[in-house]
Amino acid sequence: MSLTYSAERQVAVAAVRRACALTSSVFNKLVRNETLTKDDKSPVTVGDFAAQAVVNTILSRTFPHDPIVGEEDSNDLRADTGVSLRERVVALANESLTAPLQPGEDESWGVGPTQQRTTEDLLAAIDRGNYEGGRSGRMWTLDPIDGTKGFLRGEQYAVCLALIVDARVELGVIGCPNLPSPDGTRGAIFVATRGHGAFQLPLAPAESLATDERGERLRIPAFTPETLNLLESVEKAHAKLSFNEKVARLLGVTRPPTRMDSQAKYAALARGDGGVYLRMPVGTGYKEKIWDHAPGSVLVEEAGGIVSDSRGRPLDFGLGRTLGENFGVVAAGKEVHAKVIEAIQRAKEEEAKEEGQ
Numbered sequence: 211m212s213l214t215y216s217a218e219r220q221v222a223v224a225a226v227r228r229a230c231a232l233t234s235s236v237f238n239k240l241v242r243n244e245t246l247t248k249d250d251k252s253p254v255t256v257g258d259f260a261a262q263a264v265v266n267t268i269l270s271r272t273f274p275h276d277p278i279v280g281e282e283d284s285n286d287l288r289a290d291t292g293v294s295l296r297e298r299v300v301a302l303a304n305e306s307l308t309a310p311l312q313p314g315e316d317e318s319w320g321v322g323p324t325q326q327r328t329t330e331d332l333l334a335a336i337d338r339g340n341y342e343g344g345r346s347g348r349m350w351t352l353d354p355i356d357g358t359k360g361f362l363r364g365e366q367y368a369v370c371l372a373l374i375v376d377a378r379v380e381l382g383v384i385g386c387p388n389l390p391s392p393d394g395t396r397g398a399i400f401v402a403t404r405g406h407g408a409f410q411l412p413l414a415p416a417e418s419l420a421t422d423e424r425g426e427r428l429r430i431p432a433f434t435p436e437t438l439n440l441l442e443s444v445e446k447a448h449a450k451l452s453f454n455e456k457v458a459r460l461l462g463v464t465r466p467p468t469r470m471d472s473q474a475k476y477a478a479l480a481r482g483d484g485g486v487y488l489r490m491p492v493g494t495g496y497k498e499k500i501w502d503h504a505p506g507s508v509l510v511e512e513a514g515g516i517v518s519d520s521r522g523r524p525l526d527f528g529l530g531r532t533l534g535e536n537f538g539v540v541a542a543g544k545e546v547h548a549k550v551i552e553a554i555q556r557a558k559e560e561e562a563k564e565e566g567q
């Protein structure tokens with residue numbers, strides 16, 4: 211029987227909840243000069259930095275020997291030009307860390323009213339995310355805001371955290387503050403532990419829920435070509451959407467695709483809101499990052515699905531900070547997954563013929 215990682219699960223859920231509260235409040239107050247453009251031209255906001263500082267602070271207090279592969283680093287905040295940004299990140303992170311103890315939280319985690327941190331503490335916490343990853347040992351991977359562009363548009367984004375042990379994702383937590391539910395409310399947390407199922411929990415902790423908080427179990431439902439739809443990126447630079455169209459046609463899909471940013475796509479798949487997550491490389495040599503797929507992959511697998519590259523091979527979380535050469539990502543329920551891999555092969559043949567003409 212696989213380990214339950216119950217302490218890790220409890221801490222990870224609490225850390226993601228605090229980070230979700232932080233990012234939601236940042237969105238409402240965000241001003242234009244609080245966003246930077248990174249070297250790879252992607253945006254990063256005070257929310258990304260502060261959320262990484264909060265989650266890493268909690269992880270470092272509770273699991274001091276665990277390395278962290280986090281998306282952000284503190285270089286831009288330490289630069290002379292980063293003074294106002296830095297002050298804002300420190301204020302936001304401290305506001306989050308000093309908020310009252312929530313149900314299921316423990317003061318020894320470094321949260322609660324007396325837990326004010328210095329600027330250097332928080333910048334160092336962000337840089338705890340600089341681990342290179344690799345094949346062996348325990349490590350966490352964090353995307354403090356996945357889908358920053360979606361976050362800036364007021365659409366979907368996710369706070370994503372996973373525990374990887376010897377290159378296998380054992381625990382995944384995805385906080386989706388903007389994800390709509392059928393009852394008209396917004397926001398949910400998704401959590402999966404390898405061998406122990408995938409669950410949806412409320413975004414805010416309920417009274418009296420502690421270590422054994424389980425939530426609603428998720429199972430990917432069966433689909434027919436009539437009910438099937440594709441979950442895909444919003445940003446055209448992130449996935450080859452023209453290829454998705456071919457695959458959808460070959461599968462006989464009639465419903466239009468659902469476009470959403472971030473690992474909210476994996477969460478939507480796990481709870482049956484969509485049938486296939488398909489992400490094909492655009493051909494620029496971009497390597498997918500482990501924090502963009504680790505929590506989503508265990509969530510979908512524990513909901514009964516399969517996550518692979520476009521050739522049907524497993525994603526390799528033991529290569530470092532990236533998944534290596536990019537063969538795309540396909541996630542779906544078991545029956546649908548096999549059909550999608552087959553359709554991808556046929557779509558590639560079609561594409562080769564078209565290019566040969």
Ligand SMILES: Nc1ncnc2c1ncn2[C@@H]1O[C@H](COP(=O)(O)OS(=O)(=O)O)[C@@H](OP(=O)(O)O)[C@H]1O
Nearest residue numbers: 355356357358443444445447448470471472473496
């Ligand atoms: N060229 C390219 N190809 C593939 N993926 C890329 C590329 N550039 C960036 N990224 C990563 O995409 C992450 C968000 O992408 P999503 O597909 O989930 O959302 S989106 O609809 O595309 O915005 C996004 O995550 P965040 O940086 O956390 O927002 C990036 O890690």
Ligand SMILES: [Mg+2]
Nearest residue numbers: 252253281358
């Ligand atoms: Mg980013």
Ligand SMILES: [Mg+2]
Nearest residue numbers: 353356357502
């Ligand atoms: Mg991301």
Ligand SMILES: [Mg+2]
Nearest residue numbers: 281353355356
């Ligand atoms: Mg991010």
